Amino acid sequence: xxxxxxAQVVGNARFGGVVSCVLNFFRHVDRDRFExxxxxxxxxxxxxxxxxxxxxxxxxxxxxxxxxxxxxxxKRFREQSYDIVHAHLTTLNVVPLFAAKTAGVKxxxxxAHSTTHKTEKVYIVKCFLKAFAGMFATALAGCSRYxxxxxxxxxxxxxxxxxxxxxxxxxFSRDDGKSAALRRExxxxxxxxxxxxxxFEFQKNQLFLVDAFAELARRREDVALAIVGGGSLxxxxxxxxxxxxxxxxxxxxxEKKDVQDYFALFDVFALPSLFEGLPLVAVEAQAMGLPCLxxxxxxxxxxxxxxxxxxxxxxxxxxTEELDVMLDVCRKYDATEVIAENGYDITRESARLESYxxxxxxxxxxxxxx
Numbered sequence: 001x002x003x004x005x006x007a008q009v010v011g012n013a014r015f016g017g018v019v020s021c022v023l024n025f026f027r028h029v030d031r032d033r034f035e036x037x038x039x040x041x042x043x044x045x046x047x048x049x050x051x052x053x054x055x056x057x058x059x060x061x062x063x064x065x066x067x068x069x070x071x072x073x074x075k076r077f078r079e080q081s082y083d084i085v086h087a088h089l090t091t092l093n094v095v096p097l098f099a100a101k102t103a104g105v106k107x108x109x110x111x112a113h114s115t116t117h118k119t120e121k122v123y124i125v126k127c128f129l130k131a132f133a134g135m136f137a138t139a140l141a142g143c144s145r146y147x148x149x150x151x152x153x154x155x156x157x158x159x160x161x162x163x164x165x166x167x168x169x170x171x172f173s174r175d176d177g178k179s180a181a182l183r184r185e186x187x188x189x190x191x192x193x194x195x196x197x198x199x200f201e202f203q204k205n206q207l208f209l210v211d212a213f214a215e216l217a218r219r220r221e222d223v224a225l226a227i228v229g230g231g232s233l234x235x236x237x238x239x240x241x242x243x244x245x246x247x248x249x250x251x252x253x254x255e256k257k258d259v260q261d262y263f264a265l266f267d268v269f270a271l272p273s274l275f276e277g278l279p280l281v282a283v284e285a286q287a288m289g290l291p292c293l294x295x296x297x298x299x300x301x302x303x304x305x306x307x308x309x310x311x312x313x314x315x316x317x318x319x320t321e322e323l324d325v326m327l328d329v330c331r332k333y334d335a336t337e338v339i340a341e342n343g344y345d346i347t348r349e350s351a352r353l354e355s356y357x358x359x360x361x362x363x364x365x366x367x368x369x370x
Contacts, residue, residue: 004035008086009073010088011041011092014042028346037058078104097135107139146299164344173336198281205274210225266288266290271295279294295312
């Protein structure tokens with residue numbers, strides 16, 4: 001059987017949940033039937049694994065330089081003769097999908113991974129661009145119904161395909177013995193740890209979390225903060241920690257491939273994002289059995305079977321108080337079966353993606369035979 005060849009346009013692959021999500025599907029789809037090529041802005045920690053799995057990585061100019069980016073993608077799309085181009089750039093999907101259409105690719109998928117917030121600097125620009133995101137698409141998809149409705153509007157969004165940000169439940173599972181060993185390794189024994197994993201960018205709002213934790217640290221001696229990731233706000237976050245005088249209580253770690261090891265350090269997972277589509281890390285945290293405190297700007301769809309509470313990000317005091325309570329009241333749990341039943345098992349969701357791709361190309365291939 002001829003393999004289905006898919007170009008996955010993910011953009012920035014150095015940090016973030018989008019490339020992690022797409023790569024997770026690549027690990028679990030039937031690679032005898034599907035071939036994935038990743039289009040990114042440059043080298044990333046994932047390149048080696050992608051190639052070891054039989055995929056390819058192509059570097060392209062940033063789509064914010066559209067003429068260069070379109071020219072590069074159009075050339076490559078024509079050379080590779082893709083069955084599908086799947087764009088994961090949300091409001092900027094118009095760029096790769098235009099390149100795909102002009103290159104003659106018959107199936108073009110626009111995927112919504114995020115939203116926006118009125119305080120974001122590019123809020124107006126995003127609101128303008130989202131009207132064009134699906135212009136050259138032949139199919140619409142997204143990580144949540146909320147993200148689909150935001151990007152495509154309610155009518156089109158309700159008809160879009162929701163591909164859940166599923167995870168490998170064998171990789172992300174509670175292991176108290178491993179957790180205790182890692183705490184000793186990281187010097188966090190006898191500490192109650194508030195954890196956060198995400199890109200160090202405006203969207204993820206870690207500066208707010210540092211403020212909330214600083215007050216918590218003044219109230220009690222047994223707490224620590226672990227922030228994991230990387231990005232443009234790394235130095236600003238470090239400076240905020242120094243300003244608050246919590247350098248001995250707050251630690252910043254660079255994200256690594258075995259990110260589940262960081263989850264094993266946490267007692268509570270906190271994500272005060274200003275906007276999201278459906279954050280993969282929150283699903284992973286629930287699979288690891290962690291009580292989660294999430295921003296109310298995040299869709300309730302993110303609660304997939306674990307202990308999840310939502311709070312607005314309008315006051316750090318509320319977060320301080322809630323974290324204080326959760327660290328004492330909430331306990332770790334095992335929600336693996338419920339999470340799987342809710343559709344977040346990567347094995348099952350990968351099968352749905354395979355069926356989706358097959359349904360998209362069937363009319364095209366049948367037409368070609370005629």
